[in-house]
Amino acid sequence: MRIAEVVYPLPLDGYDYEVPEPLAKRVVPGARVSAPFGARAAAQGVVFSVREGESAKALKPILARLDPEPLLSLEHIEFARWLSRQYCAPLGEALKALLPSSLLQARRDVGLARAAAAWAGRRFAPAAAQARFTLTP
Numbered sequence: 547m548r549i550a551e552v553v554y555p556l557p558l559d560g561y562d563y564e565v566p567e568p569l570a571k572r573v574v575p576g577a578r579v580s581a582p583f584g585a586r587a588a589a590q591g592v593v594f595s596v597r598e599g600e601s602a603k604a605l606k607p608i609l610a611r612l613d614p615e616p617l618l619s620l621e622h623i624e625f626a627r628w629l630s631r632q633y634c635a636p637l638g639e640a641l642k643a644l645l646p647s648s649l650l651q652a653r654r655d656v657g658l659a660r661a662a663a664a665w666a667g668r669r670f671a672p673a674a675a676q677a678r679f680t681l682t683p
Contacts, residue, residue, distance in 0.1 A: 548573075549599055550608060552581055552591040553626075555645070556638040560594055564605040573608055575623055576616030580609045592641060594623050617645065 548565035550573055563581050565573045573579060575593055583589035588609055618626075626640035 547598070547600060549597055549601060549605065550579070550593045551595040551597075552579060552608070553594050553637045553641050554583060554589060554591040555642045557636050558638045559630075559636050561591075562601060562605055564601075564607045565596065566607045569608060569611060572611045574616055575620060576618035578612045578617050580612055582606045582609070592618060592645075594626070594637065617649070 548570055550563050550565050551560040552563050553560040561581075561583070573593055573596060575595055577593045578590060579593055580588045580590055583591070590612060622644055626637060626644055629635065629640040629643065630637045
């Protein structure tokens with residue numbers, strides 16, 4: 547069984563998850579994934595390591611990989627681990643320091659292209675209704 551250590555941008559260390567067979571080649575260190583976490587059906591985290599082995603307890607499966615390419619390189623992951631050790635901080639805090647929070651909170655189905663298309667399709671009020679100020683030379 548493949549086991550992935552997933553770190554969430556919370557003041558916690560990583561959690562182990564089972565990597566389902568269809569995702570085995572796509573779940574790599576640095577990839578952003580969706581996995582069940584506590585009462586949430588799915589939360590977004592970053593894979594810090596993947597290993598083969600068995601677990602003494604039943605593991606929840608990773609649900610999906612959210613991005614086509616990993617967000618973090620192996621150097622970033624090692625730097626986050628160093629930050630965690632050096633400053634006695636959980637890995638989640640080190641992750642928060644590495645990535646913008648907007649990136650970790652972004653939904654996977656809302657990309658720049660979709661947002662631009664949604665913006666272009668909006669209906670605007672007539673120009674007369676929009677003009678509130680008059681600029682004079």
